Amino acid sequence: MSFKQPALREHQNGTPIGDILSARGSEAEIGLPAPWPDGDDRATVGKFVSIKLGNVELIGMITEVSARSSKRRENLNIKAVAKIALKGEIISDTEGKLHFKRGVSEYPAIGDKANLVTGEQLRLIYSPDDQRTINIGKLNHDLSIDAHIDVDSLISKHFAILGSTGVGKSSGVAVILSEILRARPDVRIFLLDGHNEYSGCFGEKAHVIDRKNFKLPFWIFNFEELTDVIFGGRPAVPEEVEILAELIPIAKTTYLNYKSSSSGVGIKKIDAKRSGFTVDTPVPYLLQDLLSLIDDRMGKLENRSSRMNYHRLLMRIETISNDPRYGFMFENASVGGDTMVDLLTQLFRLEPDGRPISIMQMAGLPVEVADAVVCVLCRLAFGFGLWSDGAMPLLFVCEEAHRYAAANPSSGFGPTRHALARIAKEGRKYGVFLGLVSQRPAELDPTIISQCNTLFAMRMANDLDQALLRSAVGDSGVDLLDFIPSLGTGEVVGFGEGMPVPARLTFTNLAPDMLPRSESNGPSSSKPANTLLDRDFVKSVVDRWRGTTKEAGSIGENRAGLSSSRTNLAATGEDISSLLNDARRQILKR
Numbered sequence: 121m122s123f124k125q126p127a128l129r130e131h132q133n134g135t136p137i138g139d140i141l142s143a144r145g146s147e148a149e150i151g152l153p154a155p156w157p158d159g160d161d162r163a164t165v166g167k168f169v170s171i172k173l174g175n176v177e178l179i180g181m182i183t184e185v186s187a188r189s190s191k192r193r194e195n196l197n198i199k200a201v202a203k204i205a206l207k208g209e210i211i212s213d214t215e216g217k218l219h220f221k222r223g224v225s226e227y228p229a230i231g232d233k234a235n236l237v238t239g240e241q242l243r244l245i246y247s248p249d250d251q252r253t254i255n256i257g258k259l260n261h262d263l264s265i266d267a268h269i270d271v272d273s274l275i276s277k278h279f280a281i282l283g284s285t286g287v288g289k290s291s292g293v294a295v296i297l298s299e300i301l302r303a304r305p306d307v308r309i310f311l312l313d314g315h316n317e318y319s320g321c322f323g324e325k326a327h328v329i330d331r332k333n334f335k336l337p338f339w340i341f342n343f344e345e346l347t348d349v350i351f352g353g354r355p356a357v358p359e360e361v362e363i364l365a366e367l368i369p370i371a372k373t374t375y376l377n378y379k380s381s382s383s384g385v386g387i388k389k390i391d392a393k394r395s396g397f398t399v400d401t402p403v404p405y406l407l408q409d410l411l412s413l414i415d416d417r418m419g420k421l422e423n424r425s426s427r428m429n430y431h432r433l434l435m436r437i438e439t440i441s442n443d444p445r446y447g448f449m450f451e452n453a454s455v456g457g458d459t460m461v462d463l464l465t466q467l468f469r470l471e472p473d474g475r476p477i478s479i480m481q482m483a484g485l486p487v488e489v490a491d492a493v494v495c496v497l498c499r500l501a502f503g504f505g506l507w508s509d510g511a512m513p514l515l516f517v518c519e520e521a522h523r524y525a526a527a528n529p530s531s532g533f534g535p536t537r538h539a540l541a542r543i544a545k546e547g548r549k550y551g552v553f554l555g556l557v558s559q560r561p562a563e564l565d566p567t568i569i570s571q572c573n574t575l576f577a578m579r580m581a582n583d584l585d586q587a588l589l590r591s592a593v594g595d596s597g598v599d600l601l602d603f604i605p606s607l608g609t610g611e612v613v614g615f616g617e618g619m620p621v622p623a624r625l626t627f628t629n630l631a632p633d634m635l636p637r638s639e640s641n642g643p644s645s646s647k648p649a650n651t652l653l654d655r656d657f658v659k660s661v662v663d664r665w666r667g668t669t670k671e672a673g674s675i676g677e678n679r680a681g682l683s684s685s686r687t688n689l690a691a692t693g694e695d696i697s698s699l700l701n702d703a704r705r706q707i708l709k710r
Contacts, residue, residue, distance in 0.1 A: 134170065134236040137163040138202070140228045146206045148180065148227075150234045151198040163202050166603070166624060168237040168261060171228045176211055178228060179220070179237065179245065179621065180204035183599035204234075205599050207621045210244060220245045220620060239265060245620050254299035256292075257627040260611065267614075267625040271303045274574050274618035275515055276548055280556040281612075282589070283578025288610040290636035292576060292627045293557055294321040297517065298634075301325055301476055307513045308469050309477040310501060312494060314520040316483040317636040327475040329467070331448065331484035336496060337459060338407065338449045343368070343399035344535045345492040349449070350436050352488040353533070359426075360433040365399055367413045372397045374413075375405040404458050407441060407450065445486045464504055467497070470512055491533035494524050498539035502552050510551025516543060517555035522563040525556075537565055544571035561585045574618035579607040593622075600624065 141149040148171075152163055163169075165185060171178040184203040208222040228234075242265050247253070253268035274296075281296070283289045297309060301322065311318060319328045341349065347356045347364065397403065411434060418430035441450040464470060469478050480497065482490055501516050518524060518540065525540045526532040543554050544567070556572060558564055562584035569592055577589055589601055593615045600613045600622050607613070610629075615622045 134238045134241070136233055136235050137169065138198075138234055140171065140230055140232040140234060141198075141201065142230070143228050146224065148204050148206060150202045150204060152185070152200045152202055153197050163236070166261065168242065169202075169204055169234045170210075170237045170241060171232050171234050173226050173228060173232065176209050176226050177241075178206055178209050178224060178226070179241070180206045181599070181621070181623075183602075208245075210241065218244055220248065222621070246623075248620070252303060254296070254303045255628070256295050256299060257612075257625045260624045260626060263626075267623070268620075269574075269614065269618040270620070271300060271618075275300065275304065275307060275513075275553050277573035277617045278544060278548070278554045278556075278571050279574040279576070279616075279618060280521075280558070280561075280569060280572040281576045281578070282558055282561040282580065282585070283612075284580045284582075284585075285559050286609070287578040287580075287607070288627060289557060289559065289578055290317060291610065291630055292578070292612060293517070293519075294318065294630060294634065294636055295628050296576075297477065298322060300515065304513075305476060307476070307515055309515045309517060310468055310497070311477060311479050311517045312497070312519050313479050313481050314483065314523075315638055316481045317638045318479050319481070321630075321634050321636055322477055322479075323634075325475055326477045326479050327466075327469060328479045328481065330481045334448045334480075334485075335451070335459070335463065335466075336448055336493065337404070337452065337463070339372075339404050340402055340460065340463065340500075341449075341492065341496055342402075342499070342535075345495050348492045348533060348535075349446075349489050350433075350440065352440075353491065357429070357432070359429040360436075363414065363417070363430060363433055367410060367417070368399045368405070369397045369401075370413055371405040371409040372401065372403050374409045376403070402460065407437070411437060443486075446489070448485070449489075464500060468501065468504065468512070468514055491524065491536045494518075495533060495536040495539050498536065498543060502539065502543050502547060502550070505547065505550035505552035508550075510549075513551045513553070515553045515555060516547075517557065519557045521556040521558040521568075522560045525565045525568045527563055527565050531563075537568075541565065541568050544568045562588050564588070566591070572616075574614070574616035576612045576614050577601075577604055578612050579604065579609075581605050 138150045138152045141151045143149075150163070150169070163182060163185065165182055167182045169180050169182060171180070181204060182202050183205050185200055186203075187200050206224045206227075208220055209224060209226070210218055210220050212218050239262055242259065242262055246259060247266060247268045251270050252272055254271045254274075255266045255268050257267045259265045259267050279296075281289055281292055297311070298321070300307060300309065313319070316330075319326065338346065338349075343365065346368075347361055350364075351357070414430050414434050414437075418427050418434070421427045421430070440446050465474075467478060467480075469475055482494075485493060498516065501514055504512075505514060521540075523532060524536045526537065529537075540554070543552055547553060554568075554572070556564070556569065560582075561569065561580070562582065566588070569588070572592075575589070575592060580586065586601060586604060589604065590598060593601065600615070603613055603624055607624075608626075610627050611624065612627060613622065613624050
């Protein structure tokens with residue numbers, strides 16, 4: 121919103137409320153005389169005041185009103201005292217144009233007049249025409265004034281949205297992201313949707329990734345992530361981990377040699393020890409090659425206990441690769457192919473004319489691998505920004521952030537926390553930015569939350585959550601924290617770099633069809649409370665529950681043909697595969 125800004129000398133003051141009694145640092149006290157004005161002109165907590173000092177107008181917010189009295193104040197006809205926190209000042213440039221800037225360069229003196237701010241002054245603060253801003257709602261101080269925030273500072277310096285369940289957090293996320301899409305079409309957004317509720321919030325601008333179209337090949341996982349998947353989030357067996365660490369680089373070299381020979385390049389065969397591949401090198405390899413190598417080593421062992429380590433590892437890998445829930449990782453495990461370019465393009469919408477936001481629905485993925493999957497996605501986002509020199513600005517928004525970036529080092533998957541922390545601490549240098557959403561901020565890693573320079577705090581009553589906010593919010597906004605437990609649904613207190621001044625506001629109301637809502641088919645609210653569910657309905661629920669196994673036809677066929685694929689490899693000249701197949705058959709006979 122733009123408007124004609126008058127010169128400071130023509131600026132109209134608001135309703136006078138009293139005189140300055142004392143000033144100290146960023147605080148001042150105002151004596152409120154009797155009688156008080158009625159209606160909206162009352163000096164209450166949360167109201168903004170202005171103090172004119174020559175060519176400067178100080179802007180402050182009332183944080184406390186008390187009826188403290190003294191004999192001196194009674195003589196001055198002072199009924200109460202208001203404490204204000206000084207937030208910034210309105211100044212005029214050489215052309216007479218007014219600007220608001222944060223911070224205070226001049227301080228009031230005893231006896232200076234204090235006035236309630238006018239709507240014109242609030243618009244100047246929250247709707248500056250010299251910044252790229254987005255409108256996220258209305259100021260509670262004056263609902264006729266839009267709450268604009270600096271979109272560049274919001275994105276580039278990270279932000280967090282915090283609040284208890286049911287306070288309108290998801291709607292606030294949808295409002296902010298929709299406005300970012302409008303104001304910054306150059307930015308790509310990747311949203312981790314923990315409860316599958318955002319698919320309808322952004323219309324045609326969103327690309328929804330669910331368990332049906334999600335592809336994240338197993339070879340893109342680094343060693344820690346892959347072992348977490350194989351062992352289902354439980355502690356790994358050291359002997360089996362050593363086997364994987366030794367054989368995965370060999371499997372990568374085997375695949376490279378096979379691709380080179382099949383393409384007719386005729387290059388010299390690469391030795392696994394000199395290939396330069398590590399367990400974390402993001403290059404393709406075939407699952408059947410890894411299984412064949414495990415088979416081969418197992419067949420050469422005579423010690424039964426050592427052989428069982430290989431056998432258990434083999435069974436673990438084959439079990440998860442046959443599980444239809446893991447199809448997004450292993451569907452093409454026997455086919456191979458370097459799909460990293462297509463993967464990055466799909467996930468982060470890197471096409472110039474692509475849909476600007478990807479919504480990654482996490483609810484359909486196995487719980488055991490969710491942490492490892494998020495870790496991979498964080499790593500890919502940061503890695504692309506790093507190696508592309510920030511060619512495409514990317515905002516990575518993480519719902520349920522306390523799950524992936526827990527304050528307790530023993531909770532969750534450590535590499536996921538480290539991946540998020542790397543984006544928080546280094547991402548802005550490479551055009552990768554972070555947005556956190558959490559209902560339990562006290563459980564968030566303090567290092568990560570401290571990197572978020574704009575905070576939107578919604579209602580929360582937990583003392584630990586409020587204590588974290590107090591440690592994260594600067595002194596200039598700490599007074600507003602007293603409002604947090606009493607905020608209504610949709611109300612929020614904004615702090616930090618994106619906000620012109622910390623303030624209480626209400627998020628914009630979304631259209632009914634744009635509201636976040638879970639895609640689960642819950643019972644209709646129109647049904648009577650005593651309605652009983654018949655057996656047919658229960659049977660349909662069970663069928664849906666088991667439905668994932670029916671989607672595994674092609675996956676099961678690929679897994680069933682694993683041994684025949686290895687035989688085909690042997691026919692192409694891979695002697696090791698035929699030896700391993702023979703060894704495995706002998707073991708199975710035992």
